Amino acid sequence: MSEITTPRELFLHELGDILYVERALADEALPKLIGEVQDEEFRSGLERHLEQTRRHVANVESVFESLGEEPETEPCLGFEGLRKEHDKMVEETASGLIDLVDVGAAARTENYEIAAYESLRRMAKGLGEEKAVELLDANLKDEKETLREVEKIATRLSNEHAKQEATA
Ligand SMILES: [Fe+2]
Numbered sequence: 001m002s003e004i005t006t007p008r009e010l011f012l013h014e015l016g017d018i019l020y021v022e023r024a025l026a027d028e029a030l031p032k033l034i035g036e037v038q039d040e041e042f043r044s045g046l047e048r049h050l051e052q053t054r055r056h057v058a059n060v061e062s063v064f065e066s067l068g069e070e071p072e073t074e075p076c077l078g079f080e081g082l083r084k085e086h087d088k089m090v091e092e093t094a095s096g097l098i099d100l101v102d103v104g105a106a107a108r109t110e111n112y113e114i115a116a117y118e119s120l121r122r123m124a125k126g127l128g129e130e131k132a133v134e135l136l137d138a139n140l141k142d143e144k145e146t147l148r149e150v151e152k153i154a155t156r157l158s159n160e161h162a163k164q165e166a167t168a
Pocket residue numbers: 022052053056113139143
């Protein structure tokens with residue numbers, strides 16, 4: 001027997017999935033990254049995104065409330081995969097290259113969140129849940145802006161590291 005049989009149930013399941021991701025980012029993953037990185041612009045960007053991520057958690061909880069539901073998390077296997085991959089990369093990589101590893105991990109995570117919010121806002125729209133669409137759009141906008149910033153920093157760091165290599 002399928003547990004999820006209606007579009008609304010599927011929406012709530014996926015909402016629980018992104019709530020799991022946002023809480024894990026706010027409580028564990030972003031503070032950990034902030035502790036790892038050396039580059040100041042990257043670190044202050046992550047600190048800013050940690051503040052935003054706390055708002056993302058509250059917004060997703062508000063989406064549940066707007067539907068008359070209790071916020072409930074679903075363990076997100078996609079995010080756990082990204083997290084495991086990152087931890088393994090950090091173990092295997094020289095300390096001078098950790099910022100490059102972390103900027104890649106940040107970009108992967110933002111792309112994952114963007115895909116999740118695009119899909120959630122589409123489902124909310126289909127269900128006629130306008131308040132939910134508005135809240136999801138607010139998070140989506142932050143994720144897209146953050147991805148652009150991360151990509152800019154990634155380009156600069158890649159060029160700097162390549163130059164260091166060339167002059168070494
Ligand atoms: Fe987020």
